Amino acid sequence: MNSNSRLKVFTTPFNSGNPVTVLVLGICSALAVTVKLQPAFVMAISVTVVTAFSNVIISFLRNTIPNSIRIIVQLLVIATLVILVNEILKAYVYDVSKQLSVYVGLIITNCILMGRLEAFALGNKPIPAFIDGIANGMGYGIILIIVAFFRELFGSGTVFGIQVIPESWYVTQGGFYLNNGLIILPPMALIILGCIIWIHRSINKDLQEK
Amino acid sequence: MENNSDIKNKTNNTKRKKINVNGSAYTVIYSVIIVVIVAVLLTIASTALKPAQKLNQEIEKKENILKTAGKTDKEKAKTDKEKYISEEYAKYISESFVVDINGNKVVDTNVNKKDAFSLEIKRELIKPEAEICLPVFICKDGEQVRYIFQLHGKGLWGPIWGYVAFEKDLNTIAGVVFDHESETPGLGAEITTEIFQKQFEGKKIDEENSFPIIVQKPGGKLNSHTVDGISGGTITSRGVQQMLADNLKLYKGFINKMKSENNDNSIETNDKNQEQ
Numbered sequence: 353m354n355s356n357s358r359l360k361v362f363t364t365p366f367n368s369g370n371p372v373t374v375l376v377l378g379i380c381s382a383l384a385v386t387v388k389l390q391p392a393f394v395m396a397i398s399v400t401v402v403t404a405f406s407n408v409i410i411s412f413l414r415n416t417i418p419n420s421i422r423i424i425v426q427l428l429v430i431a432t433l434v435i436l437v438n439e440i441l442k443a444y445v446y447d448v449s450k451q452l453s454v455y456v457g458l459i460i461t462n463c464i465l466m467g468r469l470e471a472f473a474l475g476n477k478p479i480p481a482f483i484d485g486i487a488n489g490m491g492y493g494i495i496l497i498i499v500a501f502f503r504e505l506f507g508s509g510t511v512f513g514i515q516v517i518p519e520s521w522y523v524t525q526g527g528f529y530l531n532n533g534l535i536i537l538p539p540m541a542l543i544i545l546g547c548i549i550w551i552h553r554s555i556n557k558d559l560q561e562k
Numbered sequence: 563m564e565n566n567s568d569i570k571n572k573t574n575n576t577k578r579k580k581i582n583v584n585g586s587a588y589t590v591i592y593s594v595i596i597v598v599i600v601a602v603l604l605t606i607a608s609t610a611l612k613p614a615q616k617l618n619q620e621i622e623k624k625e626n627i628l629k630t631a632g633k634t635d636k637e638k639a640k641t642d643k644e645k646y647i648s649e650e651y652a653k654y655i656s657e658s659f660v661v662d663i664n665g666n667k668v669v670d671t672n673v674n675k676k677d678a679f680s681l682e683i684k685r686e687l688i689k690p691e692a693e694i695c696l697p698v699f700i701c702k703d704g705e706q707v708r709y710i711f712q713l714h715g716k717g718l719w720g721p722i723w724g725y726v727a728f729e730k731d732l733n734t735i736a737g738v739v740f741d742h743e744s745e746t747p748g749l750g751a752e753i754t755t756e757i758f759q760k761q762f763e764g765k766k767i768d769e770e771n772s773f774p775i776i777v778q779k780p781g782g783k784l785n786s787h788t789v790d791g792i793s794g795g796t797i798t799s800r801g802v803q804q805m806l807a808d809n810l811k812l813y814k815g816f817i818n819k820m821k822s823e824n825n826d827n828s829i830e831t832n833d834k835n836q837e838q
Binding site: 385387388391415416417418419422423424425428432435436440442443444446467504507508533536 | 622661793794
């Protein structure tokens with residue numbers, strides 16, 4: 353595989369092969385962790401790391417895995433990696449692991465991982481598989497962060513936990529503004545996601561079905 | 563990724579031997595081997611990292627206890643947290659012991675060591691009332707004495723827990739710390755924020771010990787028994803209220819006992835003063 357096609361492997365997930373907006377993978381976690389930017393950011397990084405390394409491991413193993421149990425083997429690799437990451441975080445960066453808590457478990461069920469293992473790692477060499485994992489994790493992460501940005505801004509009036517909308521605007525302080533409680537709930541994430549897909553498709557005409 | 567190389571070797575071996583990868587025997591052996599490798603790997607990781615994890619948990623517990631009593635400085639805790647917290651803990655937490663439901667100190671007769679710090683309150687709460695043991699921490703800073711109790715309850719998705727510190731009168735709350743396992747970020751998880759926890763400071767539990775700290779809908783009128791809940795986090799807010807009520811009910815014996823002791827003491831000191 354030459355550097356040109358490697359570059360293509362890297363760029364596809366950001367545009368015509370985005371895991372969330374085009375392949376519609378990982379929607380569940382995109383709804384669950386996007387109330388605030390911080391968890392979304394951490395989730396994005398964790399998924400990137402786990403996708404990349406599980407891709408590499410499966411790619412190394414790809415010629416040995418019996419076809420009938422390949423899904424189980426993939427799951428085993430993902431789950432092992434996630435547990436290892438969790439244990440290491442707990443031991444050395446306890447504060448981070450506390451923030452992650454539930455999300456670490458959610459990584460195992462993230463469809464992107466299985467999707468990439470099935471679609472890419474089983475048929476490609478380790479290095480492209482690694483690039484593919486990183487790129488897909490990032491493509492997923494970008495969407496997550498965009499959604500989380502809008503949800504945190506309008507739902508809590510903050511960005512990364514910093515108050516952006518002036519305190520004096522709020523009704524409780526005698527102002528006119530109220531946080532939008534609806535946007536904190538999962539359905540609004542789906543609507544924001546829908547808008548992103550809409551914008552994405554109107555920019556990239558190739559994605560529109562005729 | 564040390565196991566990568568192992569896996570790579572295995573790949574090469576199988577290639578050389580040209581085994582039928584989809585045969586039943588191969589599949590069974592393959593799955594056995596991979597499961598064993600994973601199991602060994604996880605066991606090693608878990609055992610090797612346990613001491614470090616335990617230390618982290620202990621430090622966190624100490625930090626929470628100190629925070630409840632209002633004895634931590636965020637800025638100072640940033641550099642070498644472990645040392646700072648341990649030192650502060652040794653300095654301020656003068657006494658910790660276990661009490662039963664009637665408020666009597668539990669003397670360690672059991673083989674299981676019952677010290678307040680390592681007691682798991684979660685396990686105590688499911689025991690029959692007569693057997694429940696409750697940890698009490700006493701924080702002394704000069705004249706100031708604060709009693710710290712441990713709390714455990716239910717949120718919306720999972721357990722919530724925390725600590726509550728009382729002033730010497732055992733009626734006024736000096737501070738609280740809450741934490742949770744899996745409440746929704748931005749909603750229920752807001753109970754861990756300082757804004758929410760600050761509200762509890764100075765609130766009073768009733769003279770009749772009915773513990774009516776009420777976490778109510780935000781925006782209503784507040785008095786000395788009520789705090790604002792979290793909008794959108796109703797069930798977690800109610801969980802906090804219930805946790806305080808349930809746990810403090812168990813501490814009632816100890817609270818009453820200490821109150822009467824304190825009264826006796828103050829009468830005695832008054833008497834002494836008069837004699838002098």
